[in-house]
Amino acid sequence: MKIISTFLIALMLCAAPALAAVQTGAQAPDVTFTDVNGTEHKISDFKGKTIVLEWNNPECPFVKKFYESGEMQRLQAEAIKTGAVWITVNSNKAGEQGHLADDKAAKAYMEKVKIASTTYVRDPSGDFGKTYGAKVTPHMYVIDGNGKLAYQGAIDSIKSTKAEDITKAENYLVKAMTAVKDGSKISPASTEAYGCGVKY
Amino acid sequence: MKKLFWLALLSALSFSFPAFAETQKVQASLVAEHTAIIPGETLHVGILQKIAPGWHTYWRNPGDSGLPTEVKWELPVGFSASEINWPTPERQPYGDLINYGYSGQVLLPVEIKLPDNLPLGQKVTIAARAEWLACADICIPETADLTLTLPVENINDFSQHAPLFKETRLQQPKEFVGTQNGKIKRDVIELELTGEWKGFTNASFFPDDGMIIQNQTEQKSEIKGDKLILTLLRDDTTIEVPNKISGDILIESGSNKQSYRFDAMLAPADAQTGEVTNIWLALLFAFLGGIILNLMPCVFPILSMKALALVRKSGAERKHIVTGGWVYTFGVLVSFWILGGVLLLLRAAGAEIGWGIQLQSPQFVGGLALLLFVIGLLLGGLTDFGQSFANVGNELAHKRGHLGTFFTGALAVIVATPCTAPFMGGAIFYAFTQSWWVTLLIMSALGLGLALPYLILTLWPPALRYLPRPGLWMKQFKEFLAFPMFAAAIWLLWVLARQTDAMGILLMLFAAWAFGFALWIWQQSETTRSWRLFLRSIILIWVLLGVFAISKVQPARTIAWAEEISAIFSVEKLDELRAAQRPVFVNMTASWCITCLMNEKIALNTQKLRDYFTEHNITYLKGDWTSRDPEITTYLQSFGRNGVPLYVYYPPGDACPVILPQLLTADTVIEKLSQPPRQGECL
Numbered sequence: 001m002k003i004i005s006t007f008l009i010a011l012m013l014c015a016a017p018a019l020a021a022v023q024t025g026a027q028a029p030d031v032t033f034t035d036v037n038g039t040e041h042k043i044s045d046f047k048g049k050t051i052v053l054e055w056n057n058p059e060c061p062f063v064k065k066f067y068e069s070g071e072m073q074r075l076q077a078e079a080i081k082t083g084a085v086w087i088t089v090n091s092n093k094a095g096e097q098g099h100l101a102d103d104k105a106a107k108a109y110m111e112k113v114k115i116a117s118t119t120y121v122r123d124p125s126g127d128f129g130k131t132y133g134a135k136v137t138p139h140m141y142v143i144d145g146n147g148k149l150a151y152q153g154a155i156d157s158i159k160s161t162k163a164e165d166i167t168k169a170e171n172y173l174v175k176a177m178t179a180v181k182d183g184s185k186i187s188p189a190s191t192e193a194y195g196c197g198v199k200y
Numbered sequence: 201m202k203k204l205f206w207l208a209l210l211s212a213l214s215f216s217f218p219a220f221a222e223t224q225k226v227q228a229s230l231v232a233e234h235t236a237i238i239p240g241e242t243l244h245v246g247i248l249q250k251i252a253p254g255w256h257t258y259w260r261n262p263g264d265s266g267l268p269t270e271v272k273w274e275l276p277v278g279f280s281a282s283e284i285n286w287p288t289p290e291r292q293p294y295g296d297l298i299n300y301g302y303s304g305q306v307l308l309p310v311e312i313k314l315p316d317n318l319p320l321g322q323k324v325t326i327a328a329r330a331e332w333l334a335c336a337d338i339c340i341p342e343t344a345d346l347t348l349t350l351p352v353e354n355i356n357d358f359s360q361h362a363p364l365f366k367e368t369r370l371q372q373p374k375e376f377v378g379t380q381n382g383k384i385k386r387d388v389i390e391l392e393l394t395g396e397w398k399g400f401t402n403a404s405f406f407p408d409d410g411m412i413i414q415n416q417t418e419q420k421s422e423i424k425g426d427k428l429i430l431t432l433l434r435d436d437t438t439i440e441v442p443n444k445i446s447g448d449i450l451i452e453s454g455s456n457k458q459s460y461r462f463d464a465m466l467a468p469a470d471a472q473t474g475e476v477t478n479i480w481l482a483l484l485f486a487f488l489g490g491i492i493l494n495l496m497p498c499v500f501p502i503l504s505m506k507a508l509a510l511v512r513k514s515g516a517e518r519k520h521i522v523t524g525g526w527v528y529t530f531g532v533l534v535s536f537w538i539l540g541g542v543l544l545l546l547r548a549a550g551a552e553i554g555w556g557i558q559l560q561s562p563q564f565v566g567g568l569a570l571l572l573f574v575i576g577l578l579l580g581g582l583t584d585f586g587q588s589f590a591n592v593g594n595e596l597a598h599k600r601g602h603l604g605t606f607f608t609g610a611l612a613v614i615v616a617t618p619c620t621a622p623f624m625g626g627a628i629f630y631a632f633t634q635s636w637w638v639t640l641l642i643m644s645a646l647g648l649g650l651a652l653p654y655l656i657l658t659l660w661p662p663a664l665r666y667l668p669r670p671g672l673w674m675k676q677f678k679e680f681l682a683f684p685m686f687a688a689a690i691w692l693l694w695v696l697a698r699q700t701d702a703m704g705i706l707l708m709l710f711a712a713w714a715f716g717f718a719l720w721i722w723q724q725s726e727t728t729r730s731w732r733l734f735l736r737s738i739i740l741i742w743v744l745l746g747v748f749a750i751s752k753v754q755p756a757r758t759i760a761w762a763e764e765i766s767a768i769f770s771v772e773k774l775d776e777l778r779a780a781q782r783p784v785f786v787n788m789t790a791s792w793c794i795t796c797l798m799n800e801k802i803a804l805n806t807q808k809l810r811d812y813f814t815e816h817n818i819t820y821l822k823g824d825w826t827s828r829d830p831e832i833t834t835y836l837q838s839f840g841r842n843g844v845p846l847y848v849y850y851p852p853g854d855a856c857p858v859i860l861p862q863l864l865t866a867d868t869v870i871e872k873l874s875q876p877p878r879q880g881e882c883l
Contacts, residue, residue, distance in 0.1 A: 019296040019416060021414075021435075021437050023436055023438065024437060059338065061340065096337060135296075136264065159267055162341075189438070190440075195265055196335070197265035197294050197297045197335075199337060
């Protein structure tokens with residue numbers, strides 16, 4: 001029996017995907033990144049603060065749903081008001097939809113949608129996104145003050161591109177942020193993110 | 201004139217445009233299988249999506265991104281529409297993501313229940329708003345308001361779309377006839393379907409829900425007898441382990457494709473050695489392991505000898521035979537208790553212990569080799585030993601014979617110590633992590649297992665009938681049994697050669713010679729009475745010389761390493777390599793561990809693996825547990841083991857170490873090593 005199960009276990013191991021995954025509750029990977037102002041940061045630089053990571057693609061209908069309705073900017077402003085850090089990341093590679101060619105283009109987009117996040121990061125190599133296993137835009141992550149991944153997944157409960165669903169949906173991000181602040185149990189702590197695939 | 205031309209062109213263009221917006225990537229229409237509506241029956245309709253090349257729409261679980269098609273119906277009073285009866289989708293890779301969806305053309309069938317009281321001849325219009333996400337590299341949400349008008353009639357006919365409905369039914373999952381099981385073991389999910397799998401080529405699974413499996417990972421399917429086993433990796437972003445799994449399973453046999461529904465609870469897979477956590481399971485495994493020990497090459501002759509004795513004795517008093525069975529069992533049990541007790545005392549004294557530590561002593565290995573050599577000589581017929589050993593059967597009738605039987609039990613345990621049978625490892629590790637009485641209980645279960653075959657032979661006389669009748673063959677068989685004994689002695693000698701130096705081997709061989717000589721003199725003393733006392737004292741001298749020689753066998757100070765790509769294991773070395781972000785492969789082995797040597801022969805020492813290690817810059821650290829080494833014992837224990845082999849791979853960076861199976865092939869090692877590194881909390 002041992003022999004059989006050993007072989008079965010051995011046989012089932014499959015090809016390696018490039019996309020990593022971080023388990024909720026585990027230490028969040030300490031990625032180093034440069035924002036649109038040319039400033040270098042590390043995730044660990046923000047230790048003690050709650051960090052929100054948001055994967056962005058200006059052209060994606062799911063992202064537009066939240067920016068054109070002003071919901072994303074409102075969430076960003078509220079999070080920052082409570083002392084959190086909100087990092088918007090764009091991991092779409094050159095030649096793909098949503099890719100921003102340079103920091104100037106990124107700033108133009110930020111100005112256009114009146115983004116309210118702490119900083120915006122261009123990640124055309126996809127290193128940041130793949131380390132966190134970001135699959136879609138918008139894919140949301142919350143890291144608590146101890147550097148542990150507190151939440152990952154969808155921004156809310158209704159998977160659609162329609163702005164009118166925003167108010168009907170349960171906002172998982174707000175729920176997770178509140179729980180992190182209160183120190184209570186985060187539920188749900190992982191959800192299936194929905195949106196456009198990140199264009200790595 | 202010119203103006204007229206433009207006008208005509210414009211009207212021609214606008215006329216030629218279909219009723220879809222130009223930007224739509226998917227042209228949708230509402231179609232029915234039949235030409236008319238029959239009151240009280242079911243109407244088969246469907247959303248037909250014609251998808252532009254390179255684009256796709258999604259299944260009910262879209263996979264890593266995307267959205268399923270949604271339909272909102274506007275139906276006359278009394279009509280009710282079902283959910284979409286989704287045809288099984290395709291796996292659509294996009295970069296590192298996998299989506300489940302459709303390309304080209306798809307019909308999404310829906311059943312509409314019709315009321316009884318529809319007036320014949322009337323026309324009925326059903327309307328639906330369909331919303332879907334069309335994606336290529338980019339995604340576009342699209343909407344269509346669709347209508348379908350059909351007459352209410354008594355009879356109907358197939359419409360032009362009927363073949364499409366028929367074709368789509370073949371793509372919808374069927375109920376599966378046969379058993380379905382789901383197993384989960386750490387991050388690996390196995391789906392098992394029982395059936396006939398002639399001509400099977402491939403299977404793919406489409407989960408109903410997200411966050412169950414890693415969509416992007418390749419799915420492996422294989423046939424084992426009547427079982428189809430499909431292996432998936434669990435979505436490891438969440439710590440909660442799913443307890444059930446459902447979805448469509450698409451089975452391909454050559455060009456035939458058929459999908460089935462799969463719905464099963466996920467049971468944890470069988471516990472593996474080293475992970476026995478339950479006392480009953482530990483007792484059961486110890487017992488089973490004990491039974492299997494009887495088949496080990498050095499134990500089998502002992503059992504055979506006892507069985508032979510019974511054959512000779514078949515006419516003797518039953519009572520003596522039964523008593524003999526119990527005495528043998530008692531001998532086995534006492535030996536295991538002593539062994540367990542000694543190990544417990546060693547543990548209490550702070551020693552790092554594990555099964556097989558006795559083999560780390562060169563004196564023990566030498567003594568065991570000598571014992572097997574002497575038994576071999578006796579079995580082979582060098583001496584009859586006054587009939588007292590080889591002809592144990594006659595002894596059973598005498599009281600003295602019971603003492604012999606007791607020691608035969610003890611002998612069985614001693615010669616069994618180099619062997620670890622399947623099941624035993626986990627049970628023994630469990631035994632030594634618990635309080636002393638649990639240890640002794642598990643040792644007892646092991647002993648009962650070892651003694652069981654002989655005990656059955658003695659307690660249940662009909663079993664004896666299955667043994668052949670006595671005859672000349674018994675002498676030949678007895679002599680033959682000498683050879684497994686000699687073989688085992690040779691193997692132990694080789695183990696000793698790894699533990700000691702040439703001087704140790706010389707002493708060992710001298711001891712064997714002295715014992716052989718002593719036995720020959722014994723033979724003479726049986727026949728020449730006057731010289732008996734003198735000869736016996738000579739025997740004693742030779743035996744003492746042999747024992748002395750064995751006791752002088754010393755472990756060698758250093759062990760030579762022949763591997764070019766390996767380094768000697770030390771925790772310090774491991775930490776140093778890990779800190780340098782280097783991938784490391786640790787092999788914990790011992791010369792007396794046959795499994796370890798097998799694995800090295802067929803997997804680790806192959807050119808294929810060496811090339812793989814060189815190519816991936818993996819350092820191969822080999823730890824040798826042939827002789828006592830507390831550092832290695834502690835390391836083994838940190839992985840829930842107290843014996844070898846143990847193979848651990850450390851991917852570069854902070855990823856979790858990967859524990860490899862105890863039976864290796866070059867391919868399984870490469871597969872394990874190329875597995876995606878696991879971050880976060882390690883199991």
